[in-house]
Each structure stands twice: as C-alpha cells, then as structure tokens.
Amino acid sequence: MTESADVKQYDVLIIGAGPSGTSCALALHQAGLKVAIIDKSEFPRDKVCGELLHKKAVETLNAILPGFEKDFINFSKTLVLKHTTVHYKGKSLTFDWVSESYTCPRLEFDNYLLNTVRKYTSTDIFTATVPDKITVTDDGVTLTIKNSPVIYSAKIIIGADGAHSTVAKQLTEKTLDRAHYLGAVRAYYKNVKNTDNVTSEVFFSSKYNLNYLWVFPIEGNLSNVGFGLLSSNISENKINLKESFYDYFKQSPELAEKFADAEQVSTLEGFGVPLGSTIGTVSGKRFMLIGDAASLSNPLSGTGMGNAVMSGKIAADQLIRSFKANDFSAEFMKGYDNVLQSSIVDGLYSSYKAQRTLSKLPFLLDIVFFIGKNKRIRKYIQSIV
Incomplete structure (x- = not known):
C-alpha cells in the first residue's frame, strides 16, 4: 500500500x-x-x-x-x-398457500x-x-x-x-461442480392465456427428467417463463438449453395452448444457479x-x-x-x-x-397426483413443501 x-x-x-x-x-x-x-x-x-x-x-x-x-x-x-398449479401428463393440482x-x-x-x-x-x-x-x-x-x-x-x-x-x-x-449447478433460461411473455396475478404454475415433463418449466405472473400482464437442468445433464447429453426451452411447449398440449397467442417480449437469457x-x-x-x-x-x-x-x-x-x-x-x-x-x-x-x-422414480409424481386429489393429503403436502 x-x-x-x-x-x-x-x-x-x-x-x-x-x-x-x-x-x-x-x-x-x-x-x-x-x-x-x-x-x-x-x-x-x-x-x-x-x-x-x-x-x-x-x-x-x-x-x-x-x-x-x-x-x-x-x-x-x-x-x-396465493396459489400454485402443478401440471403433469394433462393433469393438474392446485395448492392454496397459507403463507404467500x-x-x-x-x-x-x-x-x-x-x-x-x-x-x-x-x-x-x-x-x-x-x-x-x-x-x-x-x-x-x-x-x-x-x-x-x-x-x-x-x-x-x-x-x-x-x-x-x-x-x-x-x-x-x-x-x-456441474452435478450441483443448475443451468437455466428465462424470458418474459405477455398475454399468456388463463393466468392471473395470484397463481404461479409449473409444468413437469418426463422427457426432461422431471425438471419443470415455470410460469410466474409479473406485474403489467407479464409472465416470467423459464426452465432449467443440471449442468451435468446438459453437458453429458449435449443439450442446447434454449432449444429445449421451446421444445418443452411441444411436449405439453396444455402448455402449447396456453401460449398460443402469447408474445415473447424479451430475449431468452441464460443464468446459473449454484444449488x-x-x-x-x-x-x-x-x-x-x-x-x-x-x-x-x-x-x-x-x-x-x-x-x-x-x-x-x-x-x-x-x-x-x-x-x-x-x-x-x-x-x-x-x-x-x-x-x-x-x-x-x-x-x-x-x-x-x-x-x-x-428423478430416479418418476412414477412417484403420478402417485402424488393421484393421492393429491384428497384435500387432507393435499393440505399435508402443502405443509411440507
């Protein structure tokens, strides 16, 4: 000095x-x-x-x-x-949160x-x-x-x-450490169908190892839409994350319909998440x-x-x-x-x-959707997530 x-x-x-x-x-x-x-x-x-x-x-x-x-x-x-709706294989469950x-x-x-x-x-x-x-x-x-x-x-x-x-x-x-690091992408959309300002949504796909695509409402009629995978998975399988993001919409007819008239209003940007x-x-x-x-x-x-x-x-x-x-x-x-x-x-x-x-036992998500129809079980799931 x-x-x-x-x-x-x-x-x-x-x-x-x-x-x-x-x-x-x-x-x-x-x-x-x-x-x-x-x-x-x-x-x-x-x-x-x-x-x-x-x-x-x-x-x-x-x-x-x-x-x-x-x-x-x-x-x-x-x-x-105040709510989260989870989608998988054409089925959906909505969770109502006590803590917002x-x-x-x-x-x-x-x-x-x-x-x-x-x-x-x-x-x-x-x-x-x-x-x-x-x-x-x-x-x-x-x-x-x-x-x-x-x-x-x-x-x-x-x-x-x-x-x-x-x-x-x-x-x-x-x-x-790629095994403990998430690579993700995100873009803003407007005019996404069937959205409101109090409900977040996630869409699971078995093609992508049950990693989910999220749709979170943002002030101004916007939705924050993103998707991520473990970096080790991206590297080992030579996955193009941006291509996979758009492919995700093809895997879910419900998701494709939801975004049929939506407009992407920002570039698709990548970011990393240390888990x-x-x-x-x-x-x-x-x-x-x-x-x-x-x-x-x-x-x-x-x-x-x-x-x-x-x-x-x-x-x-x-x-x-x-x-x-x-x-x-x-x-x-x-x-x-x-x-x-x-x-x-x-x-x-x-x-x-x-x-x-x-990720190893994906059928467990099917079980969650089946038993989650019961209000008491759904309430219990809400209490531990």
Whole structure:
C-alpha cells in the first residue's frame, strides 16, 4: 500500500448489493459499525432469475426492519401469490398457500432493497465499482478496485457477489461442480392465456427428467417463463438449453395452448444457479459467504432469494458477535456455519434427496397426483413443501 493511495476505512465490507448483501447491511443498522456495500453494477440493474420470493424472505426482512412487509406488499411492482398449479401428463393440482409468496422483477426488487438500505442505514454504497484483489492479514482485509487508486480496508469482508463470487474465488477453493449447478433460461411473455396475478404454475415433463418449466405472473400482464437442468445433464447429453426451452411447449398440449397467442417480449437469457445440495466452505479468517456465493438455492425448486435474505441476517448476527469478542478467526466464524447448517442447509439436503428420488422414480409424481386429489393429503403436502 503506497502513501499516496486513497484508503477508505470500514469495519465491514459487503461485496454485492443483491438481496443477501442488502439484507446483511439492513440487519447491521443498529450495530454501530461502519459498513460499505460495493457492487460492480450501476443500479437499477437487471438480474436474470425466476423472481419468485418466498414468504420467509419477507418475514426475515420484516423482523430486521418492522413495517417492511406492509411497505413491500404495497410496492407497485409486487404481486402477492396465493396459489400454485402443478401440471403433469394433462393433469393438474392446485395448492392454496397459507403463507404467500411474491413476485417482483429483480430490476425493481434489488433496487428497492438498496434504496431501503439508503433510507434506514448509514451504509456507504459504491456501485459501478469492480472489486479486484482481496488481501487478508492478521490485522484485517484490504480490497483494491479495478481501474482505480482507491483501496478499501476493513476488519472483515462478506461475499454477497453471486454465483461467480470474486470473494469465493480468491478466499476459498470453490470450483463449479456441474452435478450441483443448475443451468437455466428465462424470458418474459405477455398475454399468456388463463393466468392471473395470484397463481404461479409449473409444468413437469418426463422427457426432461422431471425438471419443470415455470410460469410466474409479473406485474403489467407479464409472465416470467423459464426452465432449467443440471449442468451435468446438459453437458453429458449435449443439450442446447434454449432449444429445449421451446421444445418443452411441444411436449405439453396444455402448455402449447396456453401460449398460443402469447408474445415473447424479451430475449431468452441464460443464468446459473449454484444449488445447496453441496455447500463447501462458507467462512474463514475474516470472511463469510452469503446467498448464491454460498450456494444456497433449493435443489428441488431452484429458488434462492429466501435463503439469500436469511443468510444475510445470519451473517449479520455473526458479525455482531465477532466485533463484540474482537475475534475474526476461522474458528470463531464457524458459529456462522453452524447456524447456517441448522437454519438452511439441513433443509436443502432434504430437498436434494427428494429431488434425486423423484428423478430416479418418476412414477412417484403420478402417485402424488393421484393421492393429491384428497384435500387432507393435499393440505399435508402443502405443509411440507
């Protein structure tokens, strides 16, 4: 570090301004710590995903910031979903949820959260700022920025920078494991038949190993439509995911009819989802990983925003403990791992086993559809999903 370098000093550096990073910053709003969020993009920015947000994410944010849930529900871009209809072999089952889920375009949702951080915290926010080299020493962490003389210094760094996390790449030995990574594509459609603003839909196909195509309503008469497969499956079978997406409509007459008059209004874009069927290193000396950087998406559903928000809160709790004890060692950081395990990871492994069982024994889905006609059984299925 040269004497002429512009050094910005903080207690906590959060790399990434998505749901996990902003949730972590919000959870620190009364901790008395000097916090900075750094993100490579200018906001608002889009993030390609399914855009389904589970109730637990909003509940966690409401626990951090009382009143958040009410404000978010009243946000003009938010839809509150109360039903899910599942389609398979021309049959369908509709589940009615006690706890709602939500959709909100990531372009809007991530910016909403970042503005909430601006409103309720003293966090310094640096967008269009690309992290470069991270150095961890006994005394702290330093971060250089690409094409900038500025150096950021802190006691600890949080990797909230997604599936291709710079923090994870530099501070862990994480590598992409295709058996635990979902390749997916998504496009927006308008004028999809028989849709409403309170019902999500999923279509299963035996041709694609029971991976489903989703149709989620988005504000403005739009639907978020997407499909994903394990990267190992894509690689081994040389599958063109974009071609498979359009082929999916041919496999289901019901789906083809539903989209007969629909108009695709965005390009079909790809994205990757690191699944929680394997976690690996999520913390160490002076760092923690949260959200997609920690591989916390559900192996059965592919959803990850709820766990991202929860991991941000869990990391904030660990940060408060670490600063109180003045201990940022790898051993002390295991407290984060332990809470993450019991709160999120154990459930992800159960979902992984369910996903593997279903892929190996596809007739089980036929059984679910048969017994699901019974209201009591359907209610039980709703309680465990």
